[in-house]
Amino acid sequence: MDLTNITTSAINAFWLFFGGTLVFFMQAGFAMVETGFTRAKNAGNIIMKNCVDFMIGSLIYWFIGVGLMHGTSFYGIIGIPFGDLFMNGSALNPDMNYTFLFFQTVFCATAATIVSGAMAERTKFSAYCIYSAMISLVIYPVAGHWVWGGGWLSELGFHDFAGSGIVHMVGGTLALVGAAILGPRIGKYNKDGSPNAIFGHNIVIGALGVLILWFGWFGFNPSSSGALIDPEAAADAQPYLVAAKVFITTNLSACAAACTAMFFTWFRYGKPDVSMTLNGILAGLVAVTAPCDVVSPLSSVIIGVVGGIIVVLGVELLDKKLHIDDPVGAVAVHCFNGAWGVLATGIFANDVGITGLIAGNVQFFLVQLLGMVSLMAWAAVTGVILFSLLKKFGSLRASVEEEMEGLDPTEHGLTSAYADFVTSNND
Amino acid sequence: MAEMSKVEIITRQSKLEELKQALNDIGITGMTVTNVLGYGTQKGQKNKYRGVEYSVDLLPKIKVEMVVCEIPVQEVIDTALKVLRTGHIGDGKIFVSPVSRVVKVRTGEEDLDALK
Numbered sequence: 001m002d003l004t005n006i007t008t009s010a011i012n013a014f015w016l017f018f019g020g021t022l023v024f025f026m027q028a029g030f031a032m033v034e035t036g037f038t039r040a041k042n043a044g045n046i047i048m049k050n051c052v053d054f055m056i057g058s059l060i061y062w063f064i065g066v067g068l069m070h071g072t073s074f075y076g077i078i079g080i081p082f083g084d085l086f087m088n089g090s091a092l093n094p095d096m097n098y099t100f101l102f103f104q105t106v107f108c109a110t111a112a113t114i115v116s117g118a119m120a121e122r123t124k125f126s127a128y129c130i131y132s133a134m135i136s137l138v139i140y141p142v143a144g145h146w147v148w149g150g151g152w153l154s155e156l157g158f159h160d161f162a163g164s165g166i167v168h169m170v171g172g173t174l175a176l177v178g179a180a181i182l183g184p185r186i187g188k189y190n191k192d193g194s195p196n197a198i199f200g201h202n203i204v205i206g207a208l209g210v211l212i213l214w215f216g217w218f219g220f221n222p223s224s225s226g227a228l229i230d231p232e233a234a235a236d237a238q239p240y241l242v243a244a245k246v247f248i249t250t251n252l253s254a255c256a257a258a259c260t261a262m263f264f265t266w267f268r269y270g271k272p273d274v275s276m277t278l279n280g281i282l283a284g285l286v287a288v289t290a291p292c293d294v295v296s297p298l299s300s301v302i303i304g305v306v307g308g309i310i311v312v313l314g315v316e317l318l319d320k321k322l323h324i325d326d327p328v329g330a331v332a333v334h335c336f337n338g339a340w341g342v343l344a345t346g347i348f349a350n351d352v353g354i355t356g357l358i359a360g361n362v363q364f365f366l367v368q369l370l371g372m373v374s375l376m377a378w379a380a381v382t383g384v385i386l387f388s389l390l391k392k393f394g395s396l397r398a399s400v401e402e403e404m405e406g407l408d409p410t411e412h413g414l415t416s417a418y419a420d421f422v423t424s425n426n427d
Numbered sequence: 428m429a430e431m432s433k434v435e436i437i438t439r440q441s442k443l444e445e446l447k448q449a450l451n452d453i454g455i456t457g458m459t460v461t462n463v464l465g466y467g468t469q470k471g472q473k474n475k476y477r478g479v480e481y482s483v484d485l486l487p488k489i490k491v492e493m494v495v496c497e498i499p500v501q502e503v504i505d506t507a508l509k510v511l512r513t514g515h516i517g518d519g520k521i522f523v524s525p526v527s528r529v530v531k532v533r534t535g536e537e538d539l540d541a542l543k
Contacts, residue, residue, distance in 0.1 A: 195479050196479065196481065197475075197476035197477065197479040197481040199476060265478070269475040269478060270475070271475070273475065273476075273477060273478070275476070275477055276477055276478070312478070315477060315478060316478050319477070319478065319479060320478070320479075329477070
C-alpha cells in the first residue's frame with residue numbers, strides 16, 4: 001500500500017468516525033425534543049429511555065444485530081450471524097471492521113430511539129427496555145439486511161441512501177403501532193372524541209433538540225457515502241463530490257420543509273405554530289435522507305416542501321381523526337416522511353446509473369414503492385406482535401395512578417427532574 | 428391614630444416597574460409583589476397548540492400589596508390609576524381592606540411604628 005492509499009484510507013475512516021460521532025449526538029437531540037414536548041413530571045423517564053436505547057442497543061447490536069444485518073445472506077432475507085457473533089468473524093467479511101461497526105451501531109440506535117417519543121408519558125419502563133432491545137436485536141437488523149446487507153431489496157436496485165426507509169420509516173411505523181396499541185394519555189380526548197392540547201413543558205429545550213438533530217444529520221447523511229474520497233474518482237477534481245452534494249440537499253430540504261410548515265400553519269391556524277415548525281425541520285431531514293445523493297438541489301427543495309405539508313396534515317390526522325396520541329409528532333415526522341422519502345427517490349432520482357419517474361424510469365419507482373410497502377409491513381407486523389404480547393401480559397402500560405402522578409416518582413423514585421423549581425399541578 | 432388599610436393591586440406584569448416607581452415617589456416604603464394567575468369578566472382567550480384549540484382562562488398577572496397609614500388611600504389609588512389605566516381589557520383591579528394590627532418582627536414595634 002503506498003502512501004496515497006494509506007492517506008485515503010485514513011481520511012475515509014476518519015470520515016466515518018466523524019459522521020458516526022455526529023449521529024451519536026442525535027441521541028441528545030432526540031432526548032431534548034422528547035423531553036421538551038412532554039410534561040415535566042415525566043422528564044427523567046424520557047431521559048432514561050433515550051439513554052437506555054443506546055446502552056442496550058449498542059450491546060445487542062454488537063452481540064448479534066450486526067451479524068443478522070451484514071452476515072452472509074440467507075436467500076436475501078436475513079444475514080447469518082454465526083461466526084460474526086461479537087464481531088469475532090469480522091475476518092470473514094472485509095467490510096466488517098470496527099469503523100463499520102461503530103457507524104452501523106449509531107444508526108441502529110437512531111431507529112430504536114424514535115419509538116419512545118410517540119409512546120411517551122404512559123409506557124412502563126420495563127416494557128420499554130424489552131421492546132427497545134427487540135428493535136436492535138431483530139426488527140432493525142432484518143430490515144437493514146434487505147437493503148444495506150446485500151438482501152433481496154438491494155438485489156432489485158432499491159435505493160435508500162442513509163435510511164429514510166430503514167431507519168426512520170421502520171422506527172416511525174413501530175412508533176405508530178406502539179402508540180395505537182398503547183392508547184392515548186389520560187385527558188388527551190374528551191368523551192365526544194375531541195382532542196385536548198397537552199402542552200410540552202419546555203419548548204426551548206425542544207428547539208435545542210431539533211437543532212442538535214439537524215447538526216447530527218450532517219453526519220447521518222453525508223457520512224453515509226461510506227467514504228469521503230472515492231479512490232476510483234481520484235483523478236477527478238472533486239473526489240468528495242457525493243458528500244458535498246449531500247450536505248446541500250440535506251440542508252435545503254430541511255429549510256424548505258420548515259418554511260412550508262411555518263407558512264402552512266400560519267395560514268391554517270392564524271399564527272405560525274412553534275413546535276410544528278420545529279417538526280417541519282425534522283420532516284425535511286427525514287424525507288431527503290433516502291434520495292439526498294441522487295437528486296438535484298432543486299428536487300430536494302420540492303421534496304422538503306411536500307414533507308412540510310405532510311408533517312402538519314399527518315399530526316392532525318393522528319390527533320383529530322385516528323385518535324392516536326403521539327405527543328411529539330414522531331409518526332408524522334419519521335413514518336410518513338420516511339415513506340415519502342423512499343417514494344421521492346423513485347420520483348426525483350436523476351444521477352449516473354439511477355433515474356426515477358420524472359426521467360421516465362417507471363420500473364425504479366415501482367421498486368421503491370415495493371420497498372416502502374415491504375419495510376413498512378415488516379415493521380408493522382413485528383410491532384403488532386411485540387406490543388400485543390407486552391399488552392397481553394399487562395406489562396405495557398403504566399397504571400392510572402402512576403400516569404397521573406408522573407413516571408418520574410413512580411418508576412424512578414425521582415421526585416422531580418426540576419427540584420427547587422415550582423411546577424404547576426398541570427405539569 | 429389614622430386608620431391602617433391594605434391596598435392590593437392586580438395588574439399587568441409589564442406595568443410593575445412603572446408602578447413601583449410611582450408608589451415610591453408618593454412615599455410608599457414597602458410592598459410585597461407576587462406572580463399570580465387569574466381571570467375577570469373577559470374569561471381569557473382562545474389559542475392553538477399543534478392545531479388543537481384551547482382556551483387560556485388563567486392569565487399571568489402580578490399582585491402588589493402594601494399597607495398604608497399616613498399616606499391617604501385615595502392618593503395610592505389615584506397614582507395607581509394614572510400609571511395603570513390603558514383603557515383596554517386586562518388593566519386589573521384594586522382592592523382596599525382595613526388592617527387591625529401590624530407587628531414588626533425585628534423590634535416588636537406595632538402599628539404605625541411598625542410600618543416606618
